[in-house]
Amino acid sequence: MASITIRGVKKNYAKTQVVHGVDLDFASGEFVVILGPSGCGKSTLLRMIAGLEEISDGTIAIDGTVVNKLEPRERGCAMVFQNYALYPHMSVAQNIGYSLKVAGVPIAERTQRIQAVARVLELEHLLDRKPMALSGGQRQRVAMGRAMIREPKVFLFDEPLSNLDAKLRVQMRSEIRKLHRRLNATSVFVTHDQVEAMTLADRLVVMNGGRVEQVGTPAEVYSRPASRFVATFVGAPAMNMLEGEVTLDGISLLGGSRKLNVSRSGLAVGAKVEVGIRPEAVRMAAPGTPGAVAATVDLIEELGAGRVIYVDLDGAPFSVVTSETVHPEPGSTIGLQFAESDLHFFSSETGGRLDVFKASVPERTLQG
């Protein structure tokens, strides 16, 4: 078990900077998921922790020791790679036991430890096989075994589930979670799949464009996204975003066709904002219901347990998730309702969250 401290870490490749100063603290035994779109620098950050990429600036410390100049093997990390990276010419047992062999562990102890790991991962009957003769899920487990056998202080996962089919991914996800509970090693898991991130994480780090957008528990990140990016990236289908402008008595939406009466606005009149609402927070109502806005149905996606209804709201695309057994016809008009407390406000300029409803925001005299 070990804590990881990341301070001002940057990464440059020649002239392009891909990580722009990241500060993070991972507690001992924590399961941290780094989530972000491809190219956001999340894998680079992980590889810098592992020692596979040089750190251009800043420091990374494991258990208080700065590891910037240490070789990967001296850092006490084990890593599971996206493509598993199993040694194709070695058997499963040799793959799992390779680190022990390198470390000069006697063969009797090595065999015993390989057996123990294989038992945990249910690989005992496959130990003599070559990776070629394994299924995707089995390869994945061998890759985990290879990381586990070293009893590392830190587990690093680089999108390890993205090569598996959907069903297996769900299964491996819970296995990883169980394994973590059992080994209790600090784990850093990189993924672009937000469902994976939400289900696995103790704490979620959302990255975009080489910067950390938000750190928090999955519930925090979902319910109080710190930026427009996080709001639209976490949650499926993505949060609805409507452009608006602050007026004297509230916010005018959709070029003035709709108006939102925000009572405690801390914003200057004329400021551009984006108003977000999760599709799950929108309720459907009969058209013409007082307080409901009318929208035209475009398309319905059936999910079994519920359905996603894509509608046209005065020309803006908008989606609603409902579990009600309603099947509005495409082209028909429906009413939409939502609570003010479910709205999120973001600055159009910076993309940052605006706490319009927060009591601590000083009330300003609106001018104009």
Added chain:
Amino acid sequence: MEKRVTFGRWTIGILFAVPQLLLIFTFFYWPAGQAVYWSLTLQQPWGGGNIWVGLDNFRSILSNADYWNSITASLVFAATSTGLAMVIALVLAALTDRQLAGSWLYRVVLIWPYGIAAPALAMAFRFILAPEAGFMAVVNKVWPGFWDPGLDGADAMASVIIAFSWKYVGYNFIFFLAAFQAIPRSLIEAAAMDGSGVIRRFRDIQFPLITPTIFFLLVINITESFQDSFGIVDIMTAGGPANATNLMVYKIYSDGFKGLDYSGAAAQSIILMLLIIALTIVQFRFIERRVHYR
């Protein structure tokens, strides 16, 4: 299910194969067949037919000490030059693989030696390794009589081996580099995470994974060292001194076209062919087993 093209009439299929069959027949089976025929006859140097002599040509060659000397020289040449060309290329490729900046340049530059005709290359090396001028002259000045390929058979053999290896280092390098680059980077990284250092990684991961390439190059290098050595020997030593570099392929030429013993030369080329076939079979039987195909 494998996708196959099928022809309505078998004759169309044959027609497609004809150009290739014609080439192979004209340039391989026909000359090889002729050589077999000549090797069993006695050919008149000035024309005028040949006499069937059975295996007499082979008997006379194999009872000749000069010929056995030539076989030994060829085997020494094949083993040393193949070993040298492959080891140097392997080391260069392994180093290049680690530092990739500008590797395209190495790739281009190192393939050139292979594109140089053997006699031209041999001419260059004849000057480079000349005992009376250049670098070796300096060495000879320090240790008089140290180097003279014109007098010392071992020096002559070394010169021929150096020239041949130089040509094949580039060729081998390209293949080795390609093989190294084909190894997924994550495998090397996984090994690094497993605590394996540079040398250990090379031994445990990279080397086993390039064995198919090593094997391929071994077969090619050995085969070529028996055949492609002709031009180099002809220009650099002409088989001398005292037959020290009279490799089998060169002896076929000198016996046949200088000694005008066509039948003996034909028999020698049959023996050389059988030797190469035998060596290739041995390699496939005993070495290929240790190759890890992915």
